[in-house]
Amino acid sequence: MFDRLRPVWIVARRELIDQLRDWRILSPIILLTVLFPAIMNFTADRIVNFTIRYGADIVGERLIPFLLMMVGFFPVTISLVIALESFAGEKERGSIEPLLSSPLEDWQLYLGKLIAVMAPPLAASYMGIVVYLVGVYRELGWVAEPALLLQVLALTFMQGLVMISGAVVISTQTTSVRAANLLASFIIIPMAFVMQGESIVMFWGQYYALWWAVAGMGLIGALLVRTGIGHFNREELLGRELDVLNFGWMWRVFAKGFRGTSKNVADWYLRELPLTLREMRLGLVFMMLMFIGAFWVGKLLTGMFPIPSELLNLESINQVEVEGLDSIRLFSSASILPIFLQNLRVMVFAVILGLFSYSVAGILLMLLPFAILGYFGFLLAQGGLPIWQFFAVFVLPHGIFEIPAILLAGTAILRMGANLAAPALGKSITEGVLQSFADWAKIMLGVVLPLLLAAAMMEALVTPQIAIWLLTR
Amino acid sequence: MILTEDLTKTFDDFTAVDGVNLVVGKGEVLAILGPNGAGKTTTVRMLTSILKPTRGRAVIAGFDVVTHPREVRASVGVLTEHHGLYNRMRPEEYLGFFGDVYGLEKARTTQRTGALLDLFSLSEARGRKIGEFSKGMRQKLALARAMLHDPHVLLLDEPTSAMDPASARLVRDSIKELRSSERTVVICTHNLVEAEELADRIAIIRRGRIIARGTVSELKDQLLGPTIYEVEFVENVAGGKSLELPAEVTWKLNGAASIQYSSPDADRYNPIVLRQLLEQGFGVKTLREATRSLEQVYLQAVMGGDTSREDLYV
Numbered sequence: 171m172f173d174r175l176r177p178v179w180i181v182a183r184r185e186l187i188d189q190l191r192d193w194r195i196l197s198p199i200i201l202l203t204v205l206f207p208a209i210m211n212f213t214a215d216r217i218v219n220f221t222i223r224y225g226a227d228i229v230g231e232r233l234i235p236f237l238l239m240m241v242g243f244f245p246v247t248i249s250l251v252i253a254l255e256s257f258a259g260e261k262e263r264g265s266i267e268p269l270l271s272s273p274l275e276d277w278q279l280y281l282g283k284l285i286a287v288m289a290p291p292l293a294a295s296y297m298g299i300v301v302y303l304v305g306v307y308r309e310l311g312w313v314a315e316p317a318l319l320l321q322v323l324a325l326t327f328m329q330g331l332v333m334i335s336g337a338v339v340i341s342t343q344t345t346s347v348r349a350a351n352l353l354a355s356f357i358i359i360p361m362a363f364v365m366q367g368e369s370i371v372m373f374w375g376q377y378y379a380l381w382w383a384v385a386g387m388g389l390i391g392a393l394l395v396r397t398g399i400g401h402f403n404r405e406e407l408l409g410r411e412l413d414v415l416n417f418g419w420m421w422r423v424f425a426k427g428f429r430g431t432s433k434n435v436a437d438w439y440l441r442e443l444p445l446t447l448r449e450m451r452l453g454l455v456f457m458m459l460m461f462i463g464a465f466w467v468g469k470l471l472t473g474m475f476p477i478p479s480e481l482l483n484l485e486s487i488n489q490v491e492v493e494g495l496d497s498i499r500l501f502s503s504a505s506i507l508p509i510f511l512q513n514l515r516v517m518v519f520a521v522i523l524g525l526f527s528y529s530v531a532g533i534l535l536m537l538l539p540f541a542i543l544g545y546f547g548f549l550l551a552q553g554g555l556p557i558w559q560f561f562a563v564f565v566l567p568h569g570i571f572e573i574p575a576i577l578l579a580g581t582a583i584l585r586m587g588a589n590l591a592a593p594a595l596g597k598s599i600t601e602g603v604l605q606s607f608a609d610w611a612k613i614m615l616g617v618v619l620p621l622l623l624a625a626a627m628m629e630a631l632v633t634p635q636i637a638i639w640l641l642t643r
Numbered sequence: 644m645i646l647t648e649d650l651t652k653t654f655d656d657f658t659a660v661d662g663v664n665l666v667v668g669k670g671e672v673l674a675i676l677g678p679n680g681a682g683k684t685t686t687v688r689m690l691t692s693i694l695k696p697t698r699g700r701a702v703i704a705g706f707d708v709v710t711h712p713r714e715v716r717a718s719v720g721v722l723t724e725h726h727g728l729y730n731r732m733r734p735e736e737y738l739g740f741f742g743d744v745y746g747l748e749k750a751r752t753t754q755r756t757g758a759l760l761d762l763f764s765l766s767e768a769r770g771r772k773i774g775e776f777s778k779g780m781r782q783k784l785a786l787a788r789a790m791l792h793d794p795h796v797l798l799l800d801e802p803t804s805a806m807d808p809a810s811a812r813l814v815r816d817s818i819k820e821l822r823s824s825e826r827t828v829v830i831c832t833h834n835l836v837e838a839e840e841l842a843d844r845i846a847i848i849r850r851g852r853i854i855a856r857g858t859v860s861e862l863k864d865q866l867l868g869p870t871i872y873e874v875e876f877v878e879n880v881a882g883g884k885s886l887e888l889p890a891e892v893t894w895k896l897n898g899a900a901s902i903q904y905s906s907p908d909a910d911r912y913n914p915i916v917l918r919q920l921l922e923q924g925f926g927v928k929t930l931r932e933a934t935r936s937l938e939q940v941y942l943q944a945v946m947g948g949d950t951s952r953e954d955l956y957v
Contacts (some may be wrong), residue, residue, distance in 0.1 A: 180743045184729070191731045264725025268788060271691045271721040272744045273713045404693040419655050 177274050181282025182289075185256060189290055195252060199294040202245040207298045210237045211305030218310055234312050235322075236372040241302040242326035243365065245294035250333045250354060253287045257341030258350035261407060270404045280338070280402045284395075287334050295326050321380040325368070328387035333357055335394035342401040343599055360526075393528045393591045400593040423601055427608025443616040446609055453581040453588075457533075461577065464537035468544020477549055503630060510626035513572070517579045517618065521586070521610055525603070529587025536580040563640045567633040572625035575618045582610040644669050644796055644827035645690065649699030652685050652851075659685040661851035662699065667844075672818065672828040674842035676835070676941055682851040683831040684724060687798045690829070691721050704795045704827075717745065720789035722799040726781050730774030734765055734784055737773060738791055745792040752791070759787035762817060764810075778805035786814060796827045803837060815841060835937040845937070847944040855944040863935050866943040869905045871933040872913065876900045877926035887923065888916055903933060 189195050214237050218230035260266040269279060299322065306312045314322075336357040337350070344350045364387070371379045430445065432438035516535065524532025543565060551557045561569075586606035593602045645667040652660040660682040667673045675683050688694040690701055692712035701708045704718035729737060735756055742752025760766045763783040768776065773784065782805050789797060802818065803811040818841055821828055832838050838845060839859055847855040847862075855862055864870075879899040880886060886902070888894055892912055894904035906912035913930070920927055 177744065180740070184740050188729060188731055263727065264723060265727035265729060267693075267723040267725065268721065268727040268741070268785075269744070270693050271716060271719070271723065272741070273717045273746070274744060275713070405695055408688060408693055416655075422656065 174278070177278040178282040178285070181269075181274070181279055182286040185283060185286030186289060189252065189286065195248070195290070198248055199245060199290055202248070203294045203297045204301060206244055207241045207302035207305060210241050210302055211309060213237065214306055215309045232373045232375055234306055234310070235314070235318055235377070236369060238299065238302060238306075238314065238318075239322050239325065239368060239372060241298045242295045242322055243329060245298050246291045246326055246330040247333065248294070249288055249291040249330045250337050250357060252291065253334045253337035254341060254347060254350045254354060256283050256287050257338050257402075258344055258347045261341065261344075262346045266407060270408060276403045277399055280399055284334060284338070284398075287337075288330050292327065292330050295330070296323065299323070299326070315377075318377055318380075321377060321384065324384045325380060325387065328384055328391055329361070329364075331391035332387050332394060333361060335391055335398050338398035338402060339394055339599070342398070342406055389530075390528070393587075396591045397593070397599075400591070401599060406598060420600065420604060423604045424608050424611075427605045428612055430612075439616060443612060446612055447578075447617070449609075450578070450581045450585065450613075453584050454577060457536075457577050457581045457584060460533065460537060460580075461540045461573075464540035465544035465547075468541040468546075469548045471541065471545045472548045472552070475545075503627075505630035506623075506626045509629050510623055513575075513622045513626065514619070517614065517622075520579065521583055521607075524583040524586055527587075528590055529583050532583040533580055533587075536576055536583070539576070559640070563636050564633065567636055568625045568628035570625075571621045571628060575621035575625060578613050578621075579610070579618050582606075582613045585609060644671075645673075645701070645703055645829065647690070647699065647701040650686065650689060650696050650701050651698035652682075652689060652694060653697040659851050660689065663848070663851075663853055665846065665853075667827050667829060669827055670822050670825045671843045672822050672830065672841050674830045674832060674838035674845045675848055676832065676838060676845060677848035678945060681848045683848060684800065685851075686848070687721070687800060687829070687831060690715075690796075690798055691719055692716050717792070718795045720792065720794035720797045722786050722789045722797070722802055724800045726785035728773045728776075728781055728784060730772065732773055733769065733771065734760060734773060734787075735769055737784065738788060741788050741791055747792060755791050755793070756787075759790060763787055763813065779807055779810045782806055783810060783814070786817075790817075790821075794826070796829075797821060798829045798831075800831045801833065802830060803832075803834060811837075835941055839937045847941060849945055855940070859937060859940075862937075862940045862944075866940050867935050869907070870909060871903050871905050871935070872909070872916075872930060873897060873933045874902050874904070874916070874920065874930050875928045876902075877928050880925065886920075886925070888919060892916060 214230075214234050217233055221227060221230040221233075260269075303314060303319075337354065340353045340356065341350050344353060364383070368380070368383055371377070371383065429438065430442040432442040520532040520535045522532075523535060524530075547557050547560045547565075550560050586603070586609075589602040589606045590599065593599065594605075597605070645665060647663055647665040650660060650663040650665075651658065663682075663686060665673070675686065677683050685694065689696050689708060690703055692703075692708045692715040695709055703715045706714040706718065708715050729740075732740070738756040738759070739752055742749075742756070747755070757766075760769065763786065765780060765783055765787070768780060773781065776784065782803070786799070786802060789799065799818070803814050806814065815837065818828055818830070822843075828841075830838065830841060842859070844858055845856065845862060846853050855866060857865060877900075880902065881896055881899045886894075888904065889906075889912065892904050892906045894902050897903045904916065906916070917927065917930055
């Protein structure tokens with residue numbers, strides 16, 4: 171094992187020495203290690219004293235941990251610049267080719283660079299945190315809770331990991347530092363949102379939520395590392411000219427993926443589509459388990475957000491009002507199209523979200539209705555309506571079509587994320603995404619849309635009738 | 644030492660290398676010539692196990708490039724198109740790093756580094772940073788890196804580009820030395836004089852396909868036809884007395900005091916031509932083979948038709 175890790179250290183050591191010789195990297199790190207924490211100390215001292223003067227002590231109390239997080243965050247952002255320089259820069263200057271021509275394995279080179287890129291900014295961050303902590307202790311006597319300190323240290327590490335692993339993914343898809351810098355907005359913008367979220371948590375004072383941020387960042391970091399390892403290979407690094415968007419080629423990849431080997435529409439429907447469905451089996455099982463999980467989460471939510479039982483008593487429902495519902499246009503064929511379009515909109519939105527989040531956000535959107543179903547199902551059960559009856563009446567008539575549709579669309583999105591995280595050998599990110607997108611389109615057009623249409627018809631015409639029958643019997 | 648069969652590389656819908664067959668033995672130097680974008684670099688990258696062939700196979704020093712990439716890369720020294728040097732390092736440090744990467748013992752790295760720096764006259768620049776090196780010095784250092792682990796096979800992309808004549812001579816002599824020490828060398832170059840001087844055989848590649856191959860004289864015969872001879876006279880022959888040569892010999896005037904001719908068999912017809920000219924009273928000053936450069940061969944191959952014979956190996 172040590173023999174296999176030795177080349178990692180050889181690569182990391184060279185990069186580290188190289189960085190330490192470059193004043194353009196050293197200067198900001200030193201400034202952010204010493205000067206920035208000192209400024210934060212000064213800021214904390216002034217604001218705390220100011221807020222105390224006006225009785226707003228809590229603002230000061232919350233500001234100190236917030237600034238602690240900031241002191242850790244800023245030096246680690248340099249890792250993004252170093253990573254782009256180390257990965258895309260070496261590619262652009264051609265100095266990566268001698269390394270790729272050597273017996274080094276792809277993962278050894280990747281890991282060596284990852285360590286070298288991450289170590290100096292992370293060390294700077296941690297030193298900055300120490301400088302800040304010493305400062306606030308001396309000025310204000312503030313000592314960080316060990317758990318909070320651990321959270322901030324972990325968060326700083328994860329933020330660095332996400333930025334660097336994201337930078338590697340970007341670097342594998344570009345041939346110049348300039349292009350990589352332009353694409354870095356795909357890292358900076360989401361990170362800005364994450365920082366805003368973490369800042370809210372800091373001022374809200376619910377520090378336990380930071381563990382969720384650590385876990386979330388860790389998950390994204392791990393997925394990005396997996397993607398990076400998948401794409402940081404010789405073939406990908408030197409075999410492609412990636413900076414030009416070739417729409418003709420993109421369309422051909424998509425069309426080939428969509429058409430498969432089918433000869434005509436009937437062949438596509440009877441052979442190609444079932445083939446794709448068969449490939450989705452494992453994903454389908456996984457999605458079903460997640461749906462059950464979401465349903466269970468809904469049940470747990472009934473304990474957290476209860477509704478008074480008298481409101482749930484079905485017998486208290488005014489019979490006349492319920493019967494009157496029948497006359498509303500909502501329960502007519504005019505509702506079919508809006509219901510269908512709404513479901514379609516959600517599916518499209520989910521795939522877009524999925525594209526930018528390794529499927530996670532897209533899948534969460536798909537799981538939401540199941541959590542809501544679980545919540546209302548178990549809530550109504552508390553009011554006396556057996557859960558099976560709730561399903562049989564309110565869900566199943568249209569759900570018999572809609573649930574498989576969501577399941578299939580969700581699985582297609584899940585596969586998209588999986589393809590991004592673990593790309594097929596010899597395929598670029600674009601190729602992988604286009605292939606997954608073709609599969610998604612295939613499933614949507616061939617199965618999901620017909621199912622959604624049937625579900626919309628049932629939901630508009632059948633489900634309300636059964637529900638009214640139940641509520642007025 | 645190098646064997647490729649139907650070696651093909653396709654990127655998306657573009658075929659960069661198309662069915663290349665090569666055999667290069669120990670102690671042989673093969674020059675690959677071709678215009679920019681012809682597929683030379685892609686071929687070299689496949690031979691280094693950087694790129695996987697889409698079709699066909701390649702065996703380097705007994706190792707398949709797909710199944711044993713690590714062994715292939717350990718057996719090959721590559722001089723890449725871009726030298727890929729680290730400007731903030733010093734030459735010894737740089738070669739030391741690659742010694743570590745190739746898993747050489749420290750003592751061996753030190754010994755090889757010293758020898759190579761001496762060989763390429765870089766010893767005096769030991770204390771300087773690579774960023775301060777001239778283009779030629781950088782090229783020589785990159786070549787030293789390629790030779791550091793004493794590989795069985797060397798793949799050299801433009802080994803003497805950007806070098807002054809003295810340095811280029813140094814490098815060419817080193818390549819000749821490699822040949823005599825039973826190393827296999829493949830050179831990709833645009834320098835045709837260099838290719839003619841160094842290469843035992845030449846392959847001309849265009850649009851990913853080898854369109855001509857063989858020794859320099861074979862290529863000349865293949866592409867430029869039979870050898871042309873030139874006779875220079877002491878006086879003008881144009882417009883004077885008629886000149887008669889055997890019917891099998893085709894000839895033409897080449898200026899006022901010179902003719903060019905070709906024959907089906909030089910050994911047989913050259914003495915006949917010379918005798919007849921003297922018998923007819925022409926004062927022959929010289930008879931020599933007309934100069935036909937590799938450049939003419941190259942241009943004929945690249946601009947002319949496809950002369951490849953797929954059953955042939957280089």
